[in-house]
Amino acid sequence: MLRLLFLPLWATRIVFGASTNVQSSESVAPSSVSPSIITSAGSPLATSIQDPASLVNLFIGTRNGGHTFPGATLPHGMVKVGMDTNSPGNHAGYDGDPQFNATGFSQLHDDGTGGAVPLSLFKLWAFKSCGQFDTFEECPTSIASRNAPRKNLSTGLPDDFAEPGYFSSNLSTGIRVELTATRRAALHKYTFPAGTRNPRMVVDITNDGQQSSTDPIMELDSETGKVAGGASFAASFGPDRFRAFSCVDFQGDGFDLGQPKEFGAWLGNFPVKQSTNINQLYFGFRDELGALLTFTPNGNGTTSILARVGVSFISPDQACANAEEEIPDFNLDRVRSSARAQWNELLGRIQVKTDNVDPEIVSLLYSSAYRTHISPADYTGENPKWNSTEPYYDSFYCNWDTYRTLYSWMALHDPDDFARIIRGMINIQQHEGWLPECRGATAQHFIQGGSNGDPILGEFFVKFHEHAAALNVSSSALYTALLADAEKQPPNWDLQGRQVNIWKKLGYIPSDVWEVGGTNTKQVSRTLEYAFDDFAISQVAKILGKKQDGAKYSKRAGNFINVWNPNTTVPGNDSIVGMMQPRFADGTFNFTDPRHCSVNDPTQATCFLNAANKDGFYEGSPIVYTQYVLQDTAKLIQLQGGNQKFIDRLNFIFEQNYFDSTDEPSQQIPFMYHYANRPGLSTQRSRQVIAQFYNTSTNGLPGNDGAMGSFVAFYLAGLYPLPATRQFLLSSPYFPQISFFNPIFGKTTTIKANNFKGNPIDGTGGTVFVKGVKIDGKAWKSNCFIEWEAFQQGSTIELELTDDINVTCGKGSDALPPSLSTGGYN
Numbered sequence: 001m002l003r004l005l006f007l008p009l010w011a012t013r014i015v016f017g018a019s020t021n022v023q024s025s026e027s028v029a030p031s032s033v034s035p036s037i038i039t040s041a042g043s044p045l046a047t048s049i050q051d052p053a054s055l056v057n058l059f060i061g062t063r064n065g066g067h068t069f070p071g072a073t074l075p076h077g078m079v080k081v082g083m084d085t086n087s088p089g090n091h092a093g094y095d096g097d098p099q100f101n102a103t104g105f106s107q108l109h110d111d112g113t114g115g116a117v118p119l120s121l122f123k124l125w126a127f128k129s130c131g132q133f134d135t136f137e138e139c140p141t142s143i144a145s146r147n148a149p150r151k152n153l154s155t156g157l158p159d160d161f162a163e164p165g166y167f168s169s170n171l172s173t174g175i176r177v178e179l180t181a182t183r184r185a186a187l188h189k190y191t192f193p194a195g196t197r198n199p200r201m202v203v204d205i206t207n208d209g210q211q212s213s214t215d216p217i218m219e220l221d222s223e224t225g226k227v228a229g230g231a232s233f234a235a236s237f238g239p240d241r242f243r244a245f246s247c248v249d250f251q252g253d254g255f256d257l258g259q260p261k262e263f264g265a266w267l268g269n270f271p272v273k274q275s276t277n278i279n280q281l282y283f284g285f286r287d288e289l290g291a292l293l294t295f296t297p298n299g300n301g302t303t304s305i306l307a308r309v310g311v312s313f314i315s316p317d318q319a320c321a322n323a324e325e326e327i328p329d330f331n332l333d334r335v336r337s338s339a340r341a342q343w344n345e346l347l348g349r350i351q352v353k354t355d356n357v358d359p360e361i362v363s364l365l366y367s368s369a370y371r372t373h374i375s376p377a378d379y380t381g382e383n384p385k386w387n388s389t390e391p392y393y394d395s396f397y398c399n400w401d402t403y404r405t406l407y408s409w410m411a412l413h414d415p416d417d418f419a420r421i422i423r424g425m426i427n428i429q430q431h432e433g434w435l436p437e438c439r440g441a442t443a444q445h446f447i448q449g450g451s452n453g454d455p456i457l458g459e460f461f462v463k464f465h466e467h468a469a470a471l472n473v474s475s476s477a478l479y480t481a482l483l484a485d486a487e488k489q490p491p492n493w494d495l496q497g498r499q500v501n502i503w504k505k506l507g508y509i510p511s512d513v514w515e516v517g518g519t520n521t522k523q524v525s526r527t528l529e530y531a532f533d534d535f536a537i538s539q540v541a542k543i544l545g546k547k548q549d550g551a552k553y554s555k556r557a558g559n560f561i562n563v564w565n566p567n568t569t570v571p572g573n574d575s576i577v578g579m580m581q582p583r584f585a586d587g588t589f590n591f592t593d594p595r596h597c598s599v600n601d602p603t604q605a606t607c608f609l610n611a612a613n614k615d616g617f618y619e620g621s622p623i624v625y626t627q628y629v630l631q632d633t634a635k636l637i638q639l640q641g642g643n644q645k646f647i648d649r650l651n652f653i654f655e656q657n658y659f660d661s662t663d664e665p666s667q668q669i670p671f672m673y674h675y676a677n678r679p680g681l682s683t684q685r686s687r688q689v690i691a692q693f694y695n696t697s698t699n700g701l702p703g704n705d706g707a708m709g710s711f712v713a714f715y716l717a718g719l720y721p722l723p724a725t726r727q728f729l730l731s732s733p734y735f736p737q738i739s740f741f742n743p744i745f746g747k748t749t750t751i752k753a754n755n756f757k758g759n760p761i762d763g764t765g766g767t768v769f770v771k772g773v774k775i776d777g778k779a780w781k782s783n784c785f786i787e788w789e790a791f792q793q794g795s796t797i798e799l800e801l802t803d804d805i806n807v808t809c810g811k812g813s814d815a816l817p818p819s820l821s822t823g824g825y826n
């Protein structure tokens with residue numbers, strides 16, 4: 001999650017009203033489950049979900065702060081065309097709450113962010129008539145004047161529909177809007193009610209989500225009605241600005257649209273007929289500007305006008321070229337079905353058997369998996385900062401949010417996109433000096449914690465180093481990029497890199513040394529994250545045979561212990577002794593109340609990105625941060641006094657509401673009982689978390705989507721990833737069988753829950769606990785984790801389930817998941 005302190009309260013901690021609404025247009029279609037086919041993998045599956053796109057509910061999280069994007073896009077597409085509303089939570093444009101009016105249909109969005117509203121650029125709008133006399137000059141072109149209420153269904157929900165690659169809406173004006181997308185262009189269709197005499201289209205050049213535009217340009221071709229322009233806009237989570245451009249042209253659907261019968265530029269609510277350039281109207285201050293066109297209707301029936309919109313971060317000409325290249329034919333059905341086919345190919349690599357599974361769970365899986373392919377977005381060819389033949393990806397929101405689960409999910413079935421993203425990240429490091437951390441609209445955004453590009457590159461390399469060359473990833477460039485983060489202090493570590501000088505000197509980030517270079521230090525979280533970043537680098541170094549580096553970064557991975565104060569207790573509870581705490585440069589500790597940033601914090605402090613926050617923690621309480629050291633949980637258990645004490649703390653976190661499903665540092669906590677040899681408790685907790693916080697309703701996310709899609713998908717698959725390692729923690733899937741086809745290996749890996757009896761509704765109890773594991777017919781050493789080899793080889797992993805929550809990881813010394821201090825990962 002990505003948040004700034006100045007966010008309004010509704011965006012931070014939200015109390016949800018009870019609602020079971022599921023968008024009626026998005027029901028689970030059992031017909032999409034068809035009998036025996038051969039998958040693209042060539043591996044026969046007994047049943048196969050051929051049209052997984054039909055199971056995706058795009059409206060999940062479109063209310064109450066999820067900020068999900070329900071519009072049309074390709075997997076990792078740059079263009080994300082969708083409806084914008086005047087909701088205060090319109091970070092992705094849309095709000096599923098019908099009380100908010102539509103304000104336009106814009107071409108670019110992001111999914112699941114906090115901060116300020118990103119993008120929402122280049123809105124189109126349609127008028128069926130204007131004012132009393134239906135004249136051009138009467139058209140209320142400004143965003144506040146033109147907004148229209150949604151049309152509601154009898155269910156009270158807005159009349160909106162979405163599927164992967166397509167969105168449609170009926171507005172209260174009687175106009176129907178349909179949207180679809182290619183990578184860098186969108187196709188819109190506006191169908192006006194019968195009898196519309198003057199169908200009019202607005203092209204809005206300057207209204208982004210923040211009203212931040214300056215320096216607009218626009219040209220209108222009066223003969224064709226083509227409008228091209230752009231402006232400079234503010235980044236949503238960083239200090240920079242960026243320029244973006246758009247190009248719109250029109251065709252009649254099934255008729256010759258001809259020339260526009262009226263045209264002109266508009267400023268606010270003042271359309272000026274015959275003006276073709278906004279510089280004629282623009283007075284040098286920021287305002288609302290665009291073009292207005294009136295077309296001749298298609299007879300007395302309905303008139304449908306197609307609008308083709310190209311987008312570019314380079315120039316208006318390139319925006320036009322993108323549209324012409326990607327949508328030469330203005331064919332909505334073709335573009336829509338091509339988008340859907342791409343989604344089906346990608347999502348179809350994940351297959352489940354659905355016997356005894358609630359259809360809502362099936363939809364939750366595919367909807368969550370769908371949202372793992374929205375960001376980062378493929379802006380290749382659109383980087384205004386340098387030319388390169390390497391891919392360019394953008395919309396990293398932020399690596400801090402995504403490194404824990406997103407890329408590991410991608411590793412299971414989509415190594416090609418993963419590799420392209422890695423190449424793009426390395427290319428950014430080569431040109432900017434450090435790996436991207438947070439990035440949007442080609443601008444650097446604020447770093448949340450460490451340099452979390454490191455574990456993402458580590459995850460790629462640990463899993464695909466044998467195929468790096470085939471995937472065009474240079475191992476040496478990857479390693480060089482990691483070392484830059486680890487060894488070279490950048491001029492501004494609020495935006496890239498790390499505070500490495502002091503890290504190298506002290507082995508922690510002290511809370512009383514304010515170095516030049518940045519303000520948002522969050523010293524304790526930073527220390528813990530730098531340690532994990534260095535762990536990821538040690539994993540890569542070892543694979544590359546760089547023994548010394550491997551040992552050096554492994555040692556730095558142990559630095560988390562430097563902020564452990566063995567004497568700190570939770571006020572009111574002396575049985576919990578020892579906490580991660582802020583530490584001064586002289587080695588003594590300061591005190592931050594362990595309840596800080598939790599719902600139990602007596603001062604109700606927040607821990608968002610904010611230079612005034614000198615308490616050392618970012619988006620998580622000391623209690624949560626103390627429980628989460630991914631690379632060395634065994635050491636944490638030892639520090640905390642053994643398995644039972646560790647389990648007591650985990651229970652305390654859940655029972656006393658320190659677990660915060662909206663914030664990433666909590667994501668692994670439900671699974672951590674594994675390390676204390678109580679995997680049954682993890683299985684139950686993780687299932688309770690899903691039952692309590694995640695569902696397919698419009699308010700089915702507990703906060704900003706961020707990487708929640710991959711987090712939920714893993715929980716439903718009965719796995720939890722350990723990024724930059726070869727291991728996955730193991731629980732039981734919500735399906736009798738789930739499989740992943742991985743194209744780089746050409747193999748399908750299947751997890752079978754042999755005596756699957758269904759899922760307990762509230763996550764409690766059930767025959768869901770793993771008591772035995774076989775891989776390819778042979779007994780496996782652990783009930784608590786599996787290794788990447790199984791996915792490389794395309795293994796069949798068979799789980800034996802029991803209703804006994806007291807299961808263990810197994811008997812052998814290697815049954816527990818690995819930790820650094822117990823010799824793991826070697």
Ligand SMILES: *[C@@H]1O[C@H](CO)[C@@H](O)[C@H](O)[C@H]1NC(C)=O
Pocket residue numbers: 098099100149150151152156172
């Ligand atoms: C749709 O419902 C919302 C919320 O109840 C309401 O504010 C809006 O006016 C309704 N739209 C129409 C066209 O009645």
Ligand SMILES: *[C@@H]1O[C@H](CO)[C@@H](O)[C@H](O)[C@H]1NC(C)=O
Pocket residue numbers: 086099100101147148149
């Ligand atoms: C939506 O538009 C209607 C009609 O113009 C207006 O009455 C209502 O206040 C608007 N709602 C919002 C949330 O702006």
Ligand SMILES: *[C@@H]1O[C@H](CO)[C@@H](O)[C@H](O)[C@H]1NC(C)=O
Pocket residue numbers: 159160161168169170176
């Ligand atoms: C809008 O209206 C059309 C009929 O004009 C209908 O086919 C469609 O299902 C409606 N809803 C949406 C969201 O497109």
Ligand SMILES: *[C@@H]1O[C@H](CO)[C@@H](O)[C@H](O)[C@H]1NC(C)=O
Pocket residue numbers: 298299300
């Ligand atoms: C619309 O219908 C009227 C009356 O039926 C007819 O006179 C007129 O020509 C029609 N207009 C068009 C554009 O077809």
Ligand SMILES: *[C@@H]1O[C@H](CO)[C@@H](O)[C@H](O)[C@H]1NC(C)=O
Pocket residue numbers: 384385386387
């Ligand atoms: C990229 O190459 C194009 C074509 O040669 C050139 O016009 C443009 O200025 C270059 N961009 C940058 C940022 O160097």
Ligand SMILES: *[C@@H]1O[C@H](CO)[C@@H](O)[C@H](O)[C@H]1NC(C)=O
Pocket residue numbers: 470471472
């Ligand atoms: C790798 O690069 C080669 C040469 O540029 C190209 O032909 C090939 O398609 C690329 N492969 C991938 C997976 O990108």
Ligand SMILES: *[C@@H]1O[C@H](CO)[C@@H](O)[C@H](O)[C@H]1NC(C)=O
Pocket residue numbers: 565566567589
């Ligand atoms: C913790 O308490 C012990 C016993 O009072 C003391 O020796 C030690 O220095 C303390 N450690 C820290 C870091 O305060």
Ligand SMILES: *[C@@H]1O[C@H](CO)[C@@H](O)[C@H](O)[C@H]1NC(C)=O
Pocket residue numbers: 511512590591592614615
């Ligand atoms: C010690 O921590 C408190 C509470 O977070 C904070 O207000 C204070 O500024 C810190 N002291 C120093 C010297 O950093």
Ligand SMILES: *[C@@H]1O[C@H](CO)[C@@H](O)[C@H](O)[C@H]1NC(C)=O
Pocket residue numbers: 572573574575576648649652
């Ligand atoms: C204190 O913490 C322990 C866990 O270590 C928990 O079992 C106990 O209920 C807590 N007591 C209070 C009063 O919160």
Ligand SMILES: *[C@@H]1O[C@H](CO)[C@@H](O)[C@H](O)[C@H]1NC(C)=O
Pocket residue numbers: 016017018019020692693694695696697699700701702
């Ligand atoms: C869906 O999830 C939301 C958010 O976590 C929760 O408030 C709501 O009660 C859940 N709805 C159902 C029907 O479980």
Ligand SMILES: *[C@@H]1O[C@H](CO)[C@@H](O)[C@H](O)[C@H]1NC(C)=O
Pocket residue numbers: 803804805806
């Ligand atoms: C699991 O262990 C607990 C405590 O030892 C015990 O009360 C419970 O009955 C056990 N559960 C089963 C299913 O054996």
